[in-house]
Structure formats: structure tokens, C-alpha cells
Amino acid sequence: MNRSDIIKRISELYPKLSRKEVEAIVKELFATMASSIATGKRIEIRGFGCFSLKHRAAGKVRNPRHGVAIDSGERHVVYFRAGKELRERVDVFSR
Incomplete structure (x- = not known):
């Protein structure tokens, strides 16, 4: 959707x-x-989930196809955690 x-x-x-x-x-x-x-x-929508920011530290990342390692800078990423009702509804459909 x-x-x-x-x-x-x-x-x-x-x-x-x-x-x-x-x-x-x-x-x-x-x-x-x-x-x-x-x-x-932080955004919390009851029954659906929460959106927040997580900090990712700098580090090395590797391209699996070529095996080349690259330095990755630190950054923030959007993190979603599903709420209880959403988890339960997904559980019902995945069985």
C-alpha cells in the first residue's frame, strides 16, 4: 500500500x-x-507502533559481491517498533 x-x-x-x-x-x-x-x-501510535531515531556508529561495511571494505560514517536511522495489536494481527496472518 x-x-x-x-x-x-x-x-x-x-x-x-x-x-x-x-x-x-x-x-x-x-x-x-x-x-x-x-x-x-518519538512518535507513538497506540496499537500500531513507535517511530524513533537510532544512532549508528561509524564503522567498516563490506560489499559482499566484490569484497571491498568501505568506511561508513556515523548517522541516524529511523527505527520502527511494532505495537502489540499489530504484532498480534501479523501473527494471525502468518500462520
Whole structure:
């Protein structure tokens, strides 16, 4: 599912909202989430999961195809941890 699928689904669920309005809402939601994560804030959506930043230290990484080692600088990466309800729903479908 991508952003356009989300917009389409919300438009179907709420026919009183125009597609442009739904698109603006979804766009603003993702922009707010991205700016919050970029400033180091943690986002928690109950039942779904948490988004946060993790620090990755500098080190060596290796290209497995060519075996060449390269220095990798330190950086921050987005980390997602699934909530209890999401984990349980995924467990049901994976059996």
C-alpha cells in the first residue's frame, strides 16, 4: 500500500471529504511525522507502533559481491517498533 492507496481508501470511507482535502490531510500528516522524527522526537501510535531515531556508529561495511571494505560514517536511522495489536494481527496472518 502506498500514499495514493491510503488517500483512495480514506476517500471511500469519508465521501463528504473531497479527494483534494484527503490528499492535503495525508500529506500534512506525513510531513508532520517526518519533521518530528527529524528533530529527534518519538512518535507513538497506540496499537500500531513507535517511530524513533537510532544512532549508528561509524564503522567498516563490506560489499559482499566484490569484497571491498568501505568506511561508513556515523548517522541516524529511523527505527520502527511494532505495537502489540499489530504484532498480534501479523501473527494471525502468518500462520
